[in-house]
Amino acid sequence: MVSLQAVRANNSALKELGPGLVAVFVGGTSGIGESTAREFARNTDSPRVYLVGRNQAEATRITQELQKLNPEGKFHFIKSDLSLLRNVDVACKEIQAKEEKINLLFLSCGYLTMKGREETPEGLDRKFSLNYYARMRFAQNLLPQLSAASQSNTLSRVVSVLDPNARGSLVLDDLSLKTHFSLSNCATHACTMNNLAVEELAATNPGISFVHAFPGLVKTGVTRGYGPILQTGMAALFVLLKPFTVPLGESGERHLYAATSKTFSPKSKPEESAAVGSTGEKGSGAYWLNWNGDPYGGVPAKMKGYQEKGIGKQVWEHTQDVFQKVCQEGGKY
Structure with a gap:
């Protein structure tokens, strides 16, 4: 476990990276995204x-608070329904028009729900799109700006x-879960x-590092998709599990x-000091992290099997096929 003291020492040293770091927080108007953006604003120089x-009112509140935390910083909000990949493209173009380099892309968009498949006009389940496709579309679109930051040795x-x-x-024959959808399958995929x-x-962009992180049990607004009864139940559950939860502020740190x-x-x-990455190689550029900052020890047998069979390439080819049909052709997957 990475101690909170070590976490804070790292964060407090970020000003040494110099002024003008650029960060994009996708899903930054609530929960972990907001909390992490707050810590980024607190610990960097003129970011x-x-x-x-989607939430204009919350975004206005947050950007005003961030401005007070760091008066030299610049804080912007882009309103968008990110469950639609074509909206992701519009948001990325707005950012790219203003920034040549991006240092951090932080992806936490999504929500919990007990509803079944909610198909968007693009032919994807809304939850699945937010938790995977929209995130990867942001990453792919902004690779030029992330690469420019890497080439500047920052x-x-x-x-x-x-x-x-x-x-x-x-x-594997239904990665988008058109015909095999269930909440369990959606979470797994x-x-x-x-x-x-x-x-x-990470393999094709060696100058950029990529992290998939587990947040632990954090009380956020992620249950907003639940009905009032389930929301009440979740609130009660969080009370019972309080000793095992990660405070939202600490989660941001x-x-x-x-x-x-x-x-x-x-x-x-x-x-x-590089950690062992997800492939078992030190400093591999791809890292799977636990809530406490530790890389997951050892690759689970199932994931190792996927790695050995090259399933990652199949998943990425499928992802590109979705982007081609929806974003390039303007169709429905």
Whole structure:
């Protein structure tokens, strides 16, 4: 476990990276995204921060608070329904028009729900799109800006917050779950495909590091998709589980550590202190992290099997096929 003292020491040293770091927080108007953005603003010198989400009122509150935390910083909000990949493209173009370099892309968009498949006009389940496809579309679109930051020998990282400890098995002939949808399958596919995607991206973009992080049990607004009865039940459950929860403020500190520590260095620039990545190689550029900042020890047998069979390439080819049909052709998957 990475101590909170070590986390804070890392975060407090971020000003040494110099002024003008640029960060994009996708899902930054609530929960872990908001908390991490707050820590980024607190610990950096004259940052430029973009929050992307749906809630204008919350975004106004947050950007005003961040401005008070760091009067020299610039804080922007981009309003967008990110369950639609074409909206992701619009948001990315807005950011790219303003920024040549991006140091951090932090992806935490999503929500919990007990509803079944909610198909978007693009032919994807809304939950699945937020937890996987939209995140990977952001990562792919912003690779030029992330690469430019890497070439300047400064921080260049993508962090996706979900759960690397994926359970269940992929339905390989129905990766988008058109005909095999269930809440369990959706969770398995989103988590496993995040795991494999960060490995594929790290392999082809060695100057950028990619992290898939488990947040632990954190009380956020992620249950907003539940009905009032279930929300009440979840609130009661959090009371019972309070001794095992991660406070939201601490979660933000820990995720900023995951987003900035040299321990999770890119493959082309391995630090002496680099952690062992998801492939079992020190400094591999792709890292699966537990809530406490530790890399998951050992590769689970199922994930190792996927790695050995090259399933990551199949997942990434499928992802590109979705992007082609929806974003390039303007159709429905």
